[in-house]
Amino acid sequence: MARPREFDMNAAVDGAMQIFWRLGYAATNLPxxxxxxxxxxxxxxxxxxxKHSAYLAALDHYDxxxxxxxxxxxxxxxxxxxxxxxxxxxxxxxCGEGVAPRGCxxxxxxxxxxxxxxxxxxxTAAMSNRLEAAIFDALGDIANLQNDDAASRRRKAAIxxxxxxxxxxxxxxxxxxADWKNLLGxxxxxxxx
Amino acid sequence: MARPREFDMNAAVDGAMQIFWRLGYAATNLPxxxxxxxxxxxxxxxxxxxKHSAYLAALDHYDxxxxxxxxxxxxxxxxxxxxxxxxxxxxxxxCGEGVAPRGCxxxxxxxxxxxxxxxxxxxTAAMSNRLEAAIFDALGDIANLQNDDAASRRRKAAIxxxxxxxxxxxxxxxxxxADWKNLLGxxxxxxxx
DNA sequence: ATTGTTTTGTACCAATTGGTTCCTAATAAT
DNA sequence: ATTATTAGGAACCAATTGGTACAAAACAAT
Numbered sequence: 224m225a226r227p228r229e230f231d232m233n234a235a236v237d238g239a240m241q242i243f244w245r246l247g248y249a250a251t252n253l254p255x256x257x258x259x260x261x262x263x264x265x266x267x268x269x270x271x272x273x274k275h276s277a278y279l280a281a282l283d284h285y286d287x288x289x290x291x292x293x294x295x296x297x298x299x300x301x302x303x304x305x306x307x308x309x310x311x312x313x314x315x316x317x318c319g320e321g322v323a324p325r326g327c328x329x330x331x332x333x334x335x336x337x338x339x340x341x342x343x344x345x346x347t348a349a350m351s352n353r354l355e356a357a358i359f360d361a362l363g364d365i366a367n368l369q370n371d372d373a374a375s376r377r378r379k380a381a382i383x384x385x386x387x388x389x390x391x392x393x394x395x396x397x398x399x400x401a402d403w404k405n406l407l408g409x410x411x412x413x414x415x416x
Numbered sequence: 417m418a419r420p421r422e423f424d425m426n427a428a429v430d431g432a433m434q435i436f437w438r439l440g441y442a443a444t445n446l447p448x449x450x451x452x453x454x455x456x457x458x459x460x461x462x463x464x465x466x467k468h469s470a471y472l473a474a475l476d477h478y479d480x481x482x483x484x485x486x487x488x489x490x491x492x493x494x495x496x497x498x499x500x501x502x503x504x505x506x507x508x509x510x511c512g513e514g515v516a517p518r519g520c521x522x523x524x525x526x527x528x529x530x531x532x533x534x535x536x537x538x539x540t541a542a543m544s545n546r547l548e549a550a551i552f553d554a555l556g557d558i559a560n561l562q563n564d565d566a567a568s569r570r571r572k573a574a575i576x577x578x579x580x581x582x583x584x585x586x587x588x589x590x591x592x593x594a595d596w597k598n599l600l601g602x603x604x605x606x607x608x609x
Numbered sequence: 610a611t612t613g614t615t616t617t618g619t620a621c622c623a624a625t626t627g628g629t630t631c632c633t634a635a636t637a638a639t
Numbered sequence: 640a641t642t643a644t645t646a647g648g649a650a651c652c653a654a655t656t657g658g659t660a661c662a663a664a665a666c667a668a669t
Contacts, residue, residue, distance in 0.1 A: 225645035247528060249442035253627060265647050324531055330585050334527040335440060337588030338517055344589040351586060378602040381593060386575055389582030392523050393544060395530030396537040400574060409571040418615040446657060458617045
């Protein structure tokens with residue numbers, strides 16, 4: 224018994240994610256945010272409460288979509304073995320050919336707000352853990368590593384997760400390390416087709 | 417034939433580095449910055465011009481001091497072999513036990529401003545390159561790796577640099593991966609005393 | 610001591626910040 | 640059709656933003 228909302232909630236949150244991802248939290252002002260979300264001040268404050276809550280919603284959106292896609296990719300046996308899938312992860316998200324590389328929203332968020340914002344810290348930590356777990360699983364699908372014990376695979380997964388985030392950070396200065404096959408091959412001590 | 421400046425330039429720049437490192441560029445406002453630098457508006461704008469220039473000066477200060485110290489550590493043969501020195505780098509700077517981890521200023525800066533600020537992008541890229549070069553050199557001082565060709569060492573250095581930055585990013589959410597000996601031992605395929 | 614030059618600190622500024630108010634419009638239930 | 644309830648949008652707000660103007664103060668050279 225009330226007026227239904229006109230805007231598409233999912234599209235609005237997606238717009239928020241895009242602009243926060245590109246500019247960061249502090250550097251995104253309300254007018255830009257509203258424009259990216261496609262809604263007016265009234266609707267925004269009614270639906271989200273404040274800028275910070277919209278940021279958290281954008282992080283959740285990233286978790287559902289982007290991290291979800293990465294996890295799916297890492298578990299997709301139709302692509303190749305675990306090593307191949309990890310290479311794909313780096314190749315696909317390690318370097319956008321576009322003008323202004325956004326890096327990884329998780330990396331951006333943990334660096335900008337991690338130490339000063341508990342909610343952001345826990346959300347981003349959860350996402351990097353999710354990624355690390357998926358990488359760990361993918362490592363189980365590599366012929367050369369079948370003899371590795373779980374502890375060794377866990378260490379490799381920790382390394383690759385941090386390598387991924389570091390590469391994302393460096394991508395923001397224009398760094399393009401395209402040779403992920405050889406780099407990850409070196410790390411995993413195997414040739415990657 | 418003029419009034420000499422009263423404040424210590426080096427101390428002021430160091431103060432700027434501390435606050436920018438901890439809070440980031442956008443989240444640091446003038447009053448906080450001035451307080452951290454220990455000078456008044458007049459002196460600040462006379463000596464630095466504007467906030468952005470002070471930030472660049474802080475980055476240079478970090479390069480001279482912190483990156484300089486890391487490079488020195490990595491090249492200090494009195495500490496141990498190259499692997500040991502790399503482990504030390506991670507142990508010493510990977511996780512401050514303090515309350516609010518600042519991570520690495522280079523990582524913070526490239527993530528926050530890299531895509532939108534050419535000067536910051538080139539300075540931070542130069543610093544990460546400097547670190548990578550020092551890591552490459554340290555890899556030359558490891559017995560197990562003597563048979564590696566330069567290309568392989570270059571790849572390992574690229575991996576370790578990105579691993580380092582990724583670990584710095586994750587440290588900001590409270591992540592403490594204390595087991596760098598085993599992690600880097602896994603990566604370099606050798607035991608590290 | 611006077612002068613020329615530069616630092617320092619305060620008062621001030623327009624512009625922008627995130628956020629609120631409040632009125633109108635639109636809908637669902639009755 | 641009326642009513643209760645919520646969405647939408649514009650006007651408005653105090654506070655804060657980075658930056659400037661300017662006068663007083665401190666020196667060095669003469």
